Amino acid sequence: MEDYKYLFKVVLIGNAGVGKTCLVRRFTQGLFPPGQGATIGVDFMIKTVQIGDDKVKLQIWDTAGQERFRSITQSYYRSADALVVVYDVTSFESFRCLPDWIKEIEQYASNKAITVLVGNKTDLIEDREVSLDNGTNFASTHEMRFLETSAKEADNVDKLFLDIAEELTKRV
Ligand code: GDP
Numbered sequence: 344m345e346d347y348k349y350l351f352k353v354v355l356i357g358n359a360g361v362g363k364t365c366l367v368r369r370f371t372q373g374l375f376p377p378g379q380g381a382t383i384g385v386d387f388m389i390k391t392v393q394i395g396d397d398k399v400k401l402q403i404w405d406t407a408g409q410e411r412f413r414s415i416t417q418s419y420y421r422s423a424d425a426l427v428v429v430y431d432v433t434s435f436e437s438f439r440c441l442p443d444w445i446k447e448i449e450q451y452a453s454n455k456a457i458t459v460l461v462g463n464k465t466d467l468i469e470d471r472e473v474s475l476d477n478g479t480n481f482a483s484t485h486e487m488r489f490l491e492t493s494a495k496e497a498d499n500v501d502k503l504f505l506d507i508a509e510e511l512t513k514r515v
């Protein structure tokens with residue numbers, strides 16, 4: 344039987360194509376799927392991490408294609424301990440849409456949930472459309488944590504989820 348001290352639910356949101364599924368797969372399976380990562384066929388993936396003396400189980404929910412229909416329901420957000428809002432640093436459009444996602448969080452999520460802003464695809468240096476300052480400023484305005492990642496290069500992906508686990512553990 345698997346033993347763990349804490350179980351936390353982490354929910355990823357953000358426009359389609361920003362790399363949510365790739366981030367989850369990179370963290371839980373150590374894989375970067377080639378081509379269209381698309382649907383993973385399950386609603387969530389699990390990974391247990393060690394935080395100090397404690398085993399912490401993360402249940403990570405990926406919106407798996409529903410984002411384009413904006414039919415993500417209240418129940419999806421309600422029980423989230425952490426919300427990760429992802430944009431793509433090579434897509435200004437995905438950055439421009441962030442206020443819509445913030446609105447959903449304000450409307451549906453618990454105000455105790457922690458929120459993290461993630462700018463993904465930093466490996467695509469020449470295609471960058473959103474600066475580090477853009478991300479930093481947006482995050483500080485909305486009192487979110489902020490990190491830039493590359494699911495492809497595994498850059499900051501473990502840190503993203505480990506920081507969330509650590510912060511949530513501290514708050515228990
Ligand atoms: P989702 O719709 O937000 O789940 O996005 P996906 O995870 O399906 O990724 C969309 C596309 O972006 C796929 O073609 C991925 O291969 C690509 N992608 C995701 N993360 C990265 C990354 O960090 N770097 C690069 N270069 N491509 C990425």
Ligand code: MG
Pocket residue numbers: 363364365380381382405406407408
């Ligand atoms: Mg996806």
